[in-house]
Amino acid sequence: MVNIGVGQEVTWEGKRGQETEERNKRGERRREQGREEMEIDERTQRQGMEERKGKERRRGKEKKTRRKGDERRRREQGREKRKGDERRLGDGGERSGGGEEERRERGVEERRERGGDERRERGVEERKEKGGEEMRERGVKERRERGVEERRGRGVEEGQHQGVGGREKNHNKGLSVSLAAFFLVTQVVGGGFVVLPKALAHTGWIGVSIMVMFCLMVSYSGTRLATCWVILEERWPHRYSHRSTQPYVEIADTAFGKHGRCLGIFVVIVGSFGPNTVYLVLTASLLNSLVGELSTCEWVLVTAAVLLPFTWLGTPKDFWQVSVASGIVTTGVCLTILCELLKGSTTNTLRHKHPPHHGHxxxxxxxxxxxxxxxxxxxxxxxxxxxxxxxxxxxxxxWKSVVLGNVVILALYLPIAVTGYAILGHHVPSDILFSLDPHSPTTKAVIVLQILNLLGTYITGFNPTAQGCEDLLMVQKSFGWGRVGVRSGLVALQALVGLAVPLFDRIMTLFGASVVPLATLILPPLVYMKLINMNHEPHWPQRQLPLWEKVVLWELVSVGVLGGVVGTVSAVLDLLKLDTEKKSCFLNFHPS
Structure with missing residues (x-):
């Protein structure tokens, strides 16, 4: 027994030693990569300084050459003038009138020559300025092309890295503008459109204007956020030309340092964790309405178990088919709900239709x-x-994907919100699906499609949270037990939150008031202004921030701060007003 115990102790110590050595090796590799990047940046700066010095030397030589040429022309003109004076003195008084004419002609010629010299000098300077701008533009394009080539080269060198079942590939080809817009629509819409009629019931018809205003604000803020990453690639191509697992965090870190990085990590992890919890609870609620044998609390656990293996996938690029399918399903669900609402208003088959004159x-x-x-x-x-x-x-x-995606989102949101509120009034339920005829085959089909849409949205939206936690815990990017453990723990934590507050509209309101303003309206304008106003290095492309844009950006920040503070307080108060048995599945696991 003693010998076996000792052997086990030695084995565990050996394993711990191996793990320590592996961590040290990974740390050394990261430090070496950091040193290489710093050396590359230093070489780039030295090359820029040498180029500037060479340009200054060439300008000095050109100035000396021009001065020598001017002096030589002045000496020749002086000799010619003296010869002319001598000839005029020899000719006598008869030719005095002709001398005056010659002097006038010489004055005209001298002025012409001086004007020609000035024009030539101005032309040379203008050509130099144009040449400098062209060289800067060519430099930016070359750096971008080098970044693309480096990304492709790294993709070829890395080849296939291990994924689920060993088939997760590092594809060289990226997303197009339209496919990226599809991803954006899928990530933003998700299941949020089903609560829009209830949101209009809370705000009144002015909510329609608020929806349009939010669409414009988020679109502009999103384009500025996209420009932030382009700025990072322009200024530090060797560092940011490759794919980043946490680009939002990198942008905040570059703009505001360590504090910005911490804030970015909070926004990405918590901001993705909340909506995914909403989708989990909403899926469980729909399953409960479709199959009533299990309660919503039980369906939360079942849904989490079904989704768990899909969360082990890599990045969105590795499962783009899920996003495309989810976007198509979302569009179909919106159109079907709209048709069912219009049909139910004429056949009186809606469950929550308001009585006349008491609807709004x-x-x-x-x-x-x-x-x-x-x-x-x-x-x-x-x-x-x-x-x-x-x-x-x-x-x-x-930026084109951002604009296109938000236009599609508004086109999906407005008809559902306006039609649902106009027909059902303040009696509209938290989920517009619960107002449709429960016995209609179309309603059941819509619920099934919406469940599939929510599952796809959950898989797509889960990725930023998982990657953020994996970076914090230094988990390898390839598929392995580290990824499985971290992502399984996140799913379990979301299931616990869903069981603690199994009311998706309350969770949605809380996260919509607290984290969304920070991630969408506050941080993007601030980091954009900070990056634009940084001290420019000579090799950086010039970017300007006009006054009108600065005013618009500060207005976005003001709306985000005011709406976030007031909305968070109201959401917390609304959560505290719930009945005790409705607050948590831990108090009543089988609510009626």
């Missing part, structure tokens, strides 16, 4: 803030924009 109530400040937070949550996907941008083939074109 005046919004109070409290309900308005709740509706405001819910509407903001429905546009809360900016934290994942840089992740999608990093998977694109041409990252400079991501």
């Amino acid at each position: 109530l005046t919004a109070t400040p409290y309900t308005f803030v709740l509706g405001f937070a819910t509407l903001l949550f429905s546009y809360g996907g900016a934290r994942g924009f840089p992740t999608i941008q990093n998977d694109m083939e041409d990252r400079t074109q991501f």
